[in-house]
Amino acid sequence: MKLVAGYPDSLTEKPFHYCPGCTHGIIHRLVAEVIDELGIREETIGVAPVGCSVLAYEYFDVDMFEASHGRAPAVATGVKRVHPDKIVFTYQGDGDLASIGTAEIIHAANRGEKITTIFVNNAIYGMTGGQMAPTTLVGQKTTTSPFGRDTNTAGHPIKISEMLSVLDGSAYIARVSVHDPKHIRQAKKAIKKAFQVQIEGKGFALVEVLSACPTNWGMAPVEAVKWLADNMVPTYPLGEFKEVE
Amino acid sequence: MKLVAGYPDSLTEKPFHYCPGCTHGIIHRLVAEVIDELGIREETIGVAPVGCSVLAYEYFDVDMFEASHGRAPAVATGVKRVHPDKIVFTYQGDGDLASIGTAEIIHAANRGEKITTIFVNNAIYGMTGGQMAPTTLVGQKTTTSPFGRDTNTAGHPIKISEMLSVLDGSAYIARVSVHDPKHIRQAKKAIKKAFQVQIEGKGFALVEVLSACPTNWGMAPVEAVKWLADNMVPTYPLGEFKEVE
Amino acid sequence: MKEEIIMAGFGGQGVMSMGKLLAYAGMKEGDEVSWMPSYGPEMRGGTANCTVIISSEKIPSPLSSRPDTVMVMNLPSLEKFAPMVKEGGTILINSSLIAKEVERDDIEVIKVPANEIANELGNSRVANMVMLGAYLARKNIVKLDTVKKSLKDVLPERRHDLIPINEEALDRGAALVK
Amino acid sequence: MKEEIIMAGFGGQGVMSMGKLLAYAGMKEGDEVSWMPSYGPEMRGGTANCTVIISSEKIPSPLSSRPDTVMVMNLPSLEKFAPMVKEGGTILINSSLIAKEVERDDIEVIKVPANEIANELGNSRVANMVMLGAYLARKNIVKLDTVKKSLKDVLPERRHDLIPINEEALDRGAALVK
Amino acid sequence: MGEKILMKGNEAIAEAAIKAGCRYFFGYPITPQNALPEYMSRRLPEVGGVFLQAESEVAASNMVYGAAGAGARVLTSSSSPGISLKMEGISYIAGAELPAVIVNMMRGGPGLGGIQPSQSDYFQATKGGGHGDYRLVVLAPSSVQEAVDLTMEAFEIADRYRNPVMIVGDGIIGQMMEPVEFKKEIDPADLPKKDWATDGAKGREKNVINSLFLDPRELEKHNLKLKAKYDKMKEKEVRYETYKMDDAELVIVAYGTTARIALSAIELAREKGIKVGLIRPISLFPFPEKIIAEAAGKVNSFLVVEMSAGQMVEDVRLAVNGKKEVYFYGRTGGMVPSPEEIVEEIVKIGGAIK
Amino acid sequence: MGEKILMKGNEAIAEAAIKAGCRYFFGYPITPQNALPEYMSRRLPEVGGVFLQAESEVAASNMVYGAAGAGARVLTSSSSPGISLKMEGISYIAGAELPAVIVNMMRGGPGLGGIQPSQSDYFQATKGGGHGDYRLVVLAPSSVQEAVDLTMEAFEIADRYRNPVMIVGDGIIGQMMEPVEFKKEIDPADLPKKDWATDGAKGREKNVINSLFLDPRELEKHNLKLKAKYDKMKEKEVRYETYKMDDAELVIVAYGTTARIALSAIELAREKGIKVGLIRPISLFPFPEKIIAEAAGKVNSFLVVEMSAGQMVEDVRLAVNGKKEVYFYGRTGGMVPSPEEIVEEIVKIGGAIK
Amino acid sequence: MEQVKRVVFDEERCKGCELCTTVCPKNIVKMADRINSHGYHPAEVAAQEECISCGLCAMICPDVVIRVYRPE
Amino acid sequence: MEQVKRVVFDEERCKGCELCTTVCPKNIVKMADRINSHGYHPAEVAAQEECISCGLCAMICPDVVIRVYRPE
């Protein structure tokens, strides 16, 4: 029999520490599959963030960095400038990328830094126990927006993909979701493109992946992916926002 | 005889320390005139940046802060939250706002912080002697882009107004120039709107003012404003990018 | 009087709140108390534990390296904490989930079929209260009654309907060792 | 031998490069040298100055609180630095721009109409070299010739066409005090 | 008020700040202090205050600068890496002479390190992790009640000196529950008006909040003014506690959580017949050097215990000034010393006591 | 090479880095060190290197982390407020054991302060302004030639220990021109390969650059390893210079620019017949405590001179350990002490010498 | 050993999230009654013969538990 | 004192940038030969009677040197 869905080479054997049903795991697998398919495992250097995926350096079977909170794009810049012929990616959460690391992601994009960023937007700070993220939905209750996010004091969910698309240095920007197999397939396609854009030296590439945090959303996993589809997707339209030829 | 152009009340008597022909001076005067016209001198609290306009706290005759480099929007947020009934503005250069202070301006805008930002874009770091700014034009020579800004390593001029317009919290975003009287008049109108938007509690307002740095551009003032008109304006289209009703 | 207690179990077994309840009741009776949880990153699946100290004097360290009593709700906790119990101390074991025997003969071992009893009462989540009831009956550090009265202060208002079943569980636990 | 010199003037008067040239020539002659500029924020309009020390021994402090010689190109510099000159020291004054007299009688005062001579030579920017020439002739710390030879090393290549006029200015200055 | 309630250290500090008239909190999440901002996010709106989760620690410290300059009592909190990011801001707050209270629930470092209890930011807190000659008043509670009391005092001290005050704790102080009592409650409206604050120059000269002095003579003058303030703190704000010092032959010097553990160790040591006492610095800056210097005249030796590789030990050595041996015992990385270990150390020194 | 050229300190350090095989610079402008990045922006492209002006000091320090982890020799430079912003990053670089060189041309603080020379970041540099128990090797040149030599050594030390090294100077060291000679030139291609670096896991196990250890036992182990390294530095990397110590009755302890001025003061004092010597720490960490302790056995007293309110003086006191009086003279805010002032101070102490 | 099953579960990795059970077009992925050593009820497919090797279960599994094979 | 001039220069503030000279529709703003105490040649209007009080010179002056009056 032929293997149609297996275990990617670019993942170590180590079981993920993520909560049951946490879609960080799906996204890890997709990234690993793409690295496998592009045959770049031995050319790739990854940068893990601070966030639930802080231990990503234990899961990807490639050279890895553990960056300080929000600074993965700066770390990746340092790496890429030293090894312009290698493939460098960052894997970052929404607190990491869209809050503390805002300046770093914007300037990496604006410089057209030839790196790939996987941006996992789960509308919450998972690692620290469910605080509000800049991507938290309007009215969503979190441990630091106990009465629901109030736009009057905390603003609106931030649109990272739309914002980065404005910059001349970004070459590929897409938003995808992993709430069902169809979207997972699209997500993988986008991730693959985001690596190819780097391989072709076109510029900065980012894929924003809408992701579920069953634990801090206070839902069972099956319920969480449904909530993702019903609430996050309408707030964060999916699609390719930018693709430079 | 009737005074048709005088000395604004909201400026102290102190002569500016700016270089001859530095258009920071024009912008200061416009801001002061607007404060006068709106009758808010005693309600206004300003935040000066680190940059050539670091001493703005000596020129505006209103309560003032001197903020750390890039953090004026955070300082203004602190002030505005304590005094929601007062008018708070920041005055920032392009190094200050578009480089080190990227995260602060984006999140102030995204929160819809009810403050007004005067963003003086002179495509260079004036204060520190003419280094490249994120807004430096392609090919422009500066002390840290001695061979001209190279998009391949330093990226493209960053479009702050366009980027902030994407965010839901921004209520008024405009780009203006001060290279001739006609544009100065438009600039003043935009600055006035940006204060009115705050008075009306609509959200975050920013006016990007294209400005000349004769000294670090290595030009005589007359030449510098011409260069501004001929080179900066085409790169940074003027206009109102966003106006929330 | 000074009693150091460690409670341990899986994340969802309510060891934290059982510790809080005990500490609260101790405070109500005028004792000095402290409650100290283990804490980790928000990655799930591990075991949780807390240390409660109840004393008639000011409490020095809020941690305990040689607890007087240990209550374990699951197997990993047994393995981790049984060796720490003070000589002559007591260990209470949730025998519903732990088949293994304690390999020490210098401490008292009390088996509490906490989950079974909780299930009998119709709510597996009160296994912790069964365990606590057994402890209270055995040790007399804090009165069972004070603990019961503390329930309404410790439980959030929206859970006050659960007070009766919690009381029942405490009683059933207490009954076990009487 | 140890000579401490301060040079001062408006921003555009070339005091920094005149100091560099002197220090460079000193180095060429095998002396220990240091050159220390004043620095400030990039806001214009102030005066600039630099301190050059030339010595046969290692130089301790690169700053000078009692310079042997001061050269002032404008009035504010005169007022600032004249009081600092060491007793018995020398002050060279750009008399083209400074009408004021020095109010000390314990130092030697040399008046150099630097701008006038520079204008005669057709380039007001070499006033600094006129001043330096006068200094070199008076003090003999570094040879005029070495300074001339240093021009090509200190001036950027695109300015090498200016070497002759600079040399002339040095000579004219030197001639003044000979 | 007056009633005892059982509270976590993190939450108790938050409530204490509110009781001290603080209505503004700016911070960014980080373990192990999240319960503090979370509590504030629920409570502050109830009392008409503002909770704002900043985009970063850098932004948070500058929001504090703004709110403090605007005349408010304001709090921020974080843990080690986050505090490092606030260093520039803290130097500005101190430089501009603004009152503010900063909480650091220290965790193991360096770098990302871990999240377990630590005291390895002592130098950063007391000597100035930011640039320039500035000082924070640094207070180190060792119980939840003390955390409450010191937090309330911190706001007073901050206002009195126009200087930031830092409360240092660790995961144990922050997560532990103990009974606490709130002894008073201040209505912010009753606080004296700060006439230097920026609230619109109505009917007065404008106010400026600033730390820039381009003329070095001016900046030196400013530094001398600051130094005079720090000297005054050294005179007036020293806080410490001693325990069983009357007959002590060896003194443990320890603060915060470690001091609690030292108390257990002292019990054990005394059971063994070794006369051990404790000096517990409560203010880390100003450091209680006088009492230590005095003790140096009486006891045989000192044992400094820290959850660090040895930081406060330098201040103890400076105070002892060579008069007696100063020993050090430290655990790092989130490891908490046990009373037994400390006793072992004491026994070892016992041999070394001349 | 071998030829003397006249260079500014800032530029000489930049060139020295290149001669040491450094091909990567990440930094952000700030006075008084701009000539350094500006020089790099011209020179690095010539030698196939990369100059990148980062969006901030925070980003710059993390780019350094990346480049260092990727195996390169890398430099960053800044001045006081900018260095404060790098504190978290520096703690990470130290925590992940990466070699890198950081230059701090100190200016007057706190806050925005001023831009004139200062030495008030001594604590920050030597005790750890960032969180956790980490140490930088801190080198303080007092001439342009020494700045060159120490910069080249800094890269060697950084690689040898896998630890960041900081060069501290001030506006004087940075802006002053003196003749310099570059004694050697290293081709980066000749440097030994760093087998721990991340450059793609080709034919080997993957490499990881990390400072996270969630298990406190692991983190403590890591801290002990770091401590062993710092202890080794204390043994092997102490650098200092002494001057006229043979007959000295009073020793000035001063570093960097201040030491140069102290030399002038010593001349003046000796003219007056007062026998003054100098101990000039070149490595501020590890601190030359042994030579100071030895001197304490011989001289009458110590005078520490700093451009700060008194920071290194604590390390001197620790080294002297009560054996002799340690006096302090400091100027702050960008004021530079004059030789005359120092002599005055010496004369004053003269009266105090028993 | 020849591969006979179409869907293979690495049971010890399974966290019982149930996501796989929601996507199977054949509705044959079920949660087992037993628990694995981490305390989770693992997912399983009893009716291997009904499986069409579509791979959807593997695609949504966050813990890379599932391998899917197709007869050649 | 009655205001008679239409354009008044606060000469000591002038930095001689010449911007005002480029915008005057009447082309009457000129740089003076004298220098002020900061070493700058200040701008001036000799032909006051030609001024139309348009205010453009004041509008572009970066140093708030110029006051413009209009007869009522």
Ligand SMILES: Cc1ncc(C[n+]2csc(CCOP(=O)(O)OP(=O)(O)O)c2C)c(N)n1
């Ligand atoms: C400087 C700093 N600030 C704060 C933290 C604490 N912290 C760790 S992870 C995190 C946010 C995680 O949220 P996100 O990036 O959305 O990732 P997720 O866990 O949701 O995947 C925070 C605030 C830290 N480690 N360092």
Ligand SMILES: Cc1ncc(C[n+]2csc(CCOP(=O)(O)OP(=O)(O)O)c2C)c(N)n1
């Ligand atoms: C943290 C920090 N980094 C760097 C500096 C140095 N600095 C002062 S002003 C400035 C940039 C000024 O440029 P810009 O903001 O464009 O203002 P301009 O002078 O052009 O008006 C810099 C980098 C500083 N003071 N603080």
Ligand code: SF4
């Ligand atoms: S807390 Fe949320 S994001 Fe983190 S592992 Fe659990 S489910 Fe995933």
Ligand code: SF4
């Ligand atoms: S340097 Fe440029 S921006 Fe700064 S004052 Fe001079 S002209 Fe204006």
Ligand code: SF4
């Ligand atoms: S491969 Fe498809 S059909 Fe087979 S079990 Fe999985 S989801 Fe069901």
Ligand code: SF4
């Ligand atoms: S999706 Fe994976 S982890 Fe979840 S139940 Fe199915 S097999 Fe188990």
Ligand code: SF4
């Ligand atoms: S007001 Fe108008 S017309 Fe009069 S001088 Fe000025 S620019 Fe010329």
Ligand code: SF4
């Ligand atoms: S524009 Fe103003 S500063 Fe410039 S020359 Fe005219 S009057 Fe003078």
Ligand SMILES: [Mg+2]
């Ligand atoms: Mg998240």
Ligand SMILES: [Mg+2]
């Ligand atoms: Mg600028």
